[in-house]
Amino acid sequence: MGAHEPLLSRLQPYPFERLRQLFAGVTPNPAYRPISLGIGEPRHATPQFIQDALAGDLATGLAGYPPTAGSPALREACAGWLQRRYGVQVDPATQVLPVLGSREALFALAQTVVDPTQPGATVVCPNPFYQIYEGATLLAGAQPHYVASDPARNFAPRWDLVPDAVWARTQLVYVCSPGNPTGAVMPLQEWKLLFELSDRHSFVIASDECYSEIYFQGEPPLGGLEAAAQLGRSDFKRLVMLTSLSKRSNVPGMRSGFVAGDADILKAFLLYRTYHGSAMSGAVQTASIAAWGDEAHVQDNRRQYREKFAAVTPLLEPVMDVKLPDAAFYLWAGVPDAWKSSDTDFARALLAQYNVTVLPGSYLARDAGGANPGQGRVRMALVAETAECVEAAQRIVQFIQSHTPDP
Numbered sequence: 001m002g003a004h005e006p007l008l009s010r011l012q013p014y015p016f017e018r019l020r021q022l023f024a025g026v027t028p029n030p031a032y033r034p035i036s037l038g039i040g041e042p043r044h045a046t047p048q049f050i051q052d053a054l055a056g057d058l059a060t061g062l063a064g065y066p067p068t069a070g071s072p073a074l075r076e077a078c079a080g081w082l083q084r085r086y087g088v089q090v091d092p093a094t095q096v097l098p099v100l101g102s103r104e105a106l107f108a109l110a111q112t113v114v115d116p117t118q119p120g121a122t123v124v125c126p127n128p129f130y131q132i133y134e135g136a137t138l139l140a141g142a143q144p145h146y147v148a149s150d151p152a153r154n155f156a157p158r159w160d161l162v163p164d165a166v167w168a169r170t171q172l173v174y175v176c177s178p179g180n181p182t183g184a185v186m187p188l189q190e191w192k193l194l195f196e197l198s199d200r201h202s203f204v205i206a207s208d209e210c211y212s213e214i215y216f217q218g219e220p221p222l223g224g225l226e227a228a229a230q231l232g233r234s235d236f237k238r239l240v241m242l243t244s245l246s247k248r249s250n251v252p253g254m255r256s257g258f259v260a261g262d263a264d265i266l267k268a269f270l271l272y273r274t275y276h277g278s279a280m281s282g283a284v285q286t287a288s289i290a291a292w293g294d295e296a297h298v299q300d301n302r303r304q305y306r307e308k309f310a311a312v313t314p315l316l317e318p319v320m321d322v323k324l325p326d327a328a329f330y331l332w333a334g335v336p337d338a339w340k341s342s343d344t345d346f347a348r349a350l351l352a353q354y355n356v357t358v359l360p361g362s363y364l365a366r367d368a369g370g371a372n373p374g375q376g377r378v379r380m381a382l383v384a385e386t387a388e389c390v391e392a393a394q395r396i397v398q399f400i401q402s403h404t405p406d407p
């Protein structure tokens with residue numbers, strides 16, 4: 001990077017921008033109405049009681065500047081949910097902070113914990129990954145190190161293959177569990193390894209857990225704080241988890257989540273956020289307290305996703321390398337061999353012939369060590385109604401069965 005080149009110029013185009021370019025000049029088959037599995041945005045209805053709580057607090061909630069730390073009642077509601085969901089105990093006064101969705105918090109956290117004056121400042125993140133990790137890293141003045149997920153190990157990122165020399169300059173590690181796009185949940189053994197590495201190399205772990213309530217197996221996904229507590233690390237040293245109501249409660253437009261964990265990190269994060277100016281509106285706080293306090297709507301939401309995945313996955317399994325994920329709302333599918341691992345060709349032809357949009361996996365990953373671990377896969381977000389997702393799957397089956405790519 002040149003001395004005067006702004007950090008901003010290092011940002012990569014966002015995947016949806018690349019998708020627009022990929023699809024430029026493609027005319028989708030007009031015989032089919034468009035169905036998009038491209039964007040991972042919740043589309044189930046926002047529960048009425050959350051809308052009512054928000055509307056009911058407009059008069060007082062908008063009348064004053066909210067404190068950046070949020071109200072004690074909100075922090076207690078978040079801590080109460082952590083206790084019920086994971087059995088972990090956090091101090092609402094020092095170990096919880098409200099954030100405006102996990103996206104801005106994932107970004108802002110890097111700005112808080114990364115010291116770019118250290119030589120080779122590095123942030124480690126999974127590959128494929130949620131794109132914010134990379135932008136947060138670059139704008140914090142650090143360099144990303146990508147850790148490929150291994151399809152043979154339920155897409156576990158191979159933390160064990162990261163060289164010690166990289167760990168030595170690592171300041172922050174992003175964990176995404178349940179993973180976007182893989183849906184994989186990180187097991188306790190991997191947490192143990194990361195905690196040991198964090199002890200040795202003093203890096204911070206940021207655990208992005210916004211899909212934790214959408215899961216398909218019996219047991220709810222293990223959380224980062226839960227893993228720490230199980231391993232006797234109840235001070236959560238160098239660990240913060242980030243979660244959000246967006247997917248859990250179908251309120252992506254409300255922008256509400258929280259971070260919890262290491263009190264020292266949260267103290268610094270509060271200072272950063274005070275200057276950054278990201279305090280949650282009082283009305284949103286009131287609605288968030290209502291949402292964190294209710295599980296019935298979360299169970300209903302999970303049931304809807306389970307029904308949808310149970311209807312769609314078996315349709316695709318015979319024609320693609322795909323299986324029911326542990327959690328989240330994506331299918332992370334391998335394109336058939338005939339496509340010679342070209343996820344972009346597959347996505348473009350699928351749009352042209354059947355008017356279904358999927359996201360090429362290579363757009364969600366980076367070339368590292370000579371390979372792009374997203375290549376040859378596509379991400380399908382099952383966020384629309386079940387009937388629409390089933391129709392999309394049926395079209396994909398037809399597409400694969402009828403089509404051989406150009407030689």
Ligand SMILES: Cc1ncc(COP(=O)(O)O)c(C=O)c1O
Nearest residue numbers: 101102103130180208210244246
């Ligand atoms: C892995 C992951 N983390 C965080 C987010 C951010 O969600 P929000 O800011 O709504 O909490 C998303 C959204 O798509 C995501 O996929």
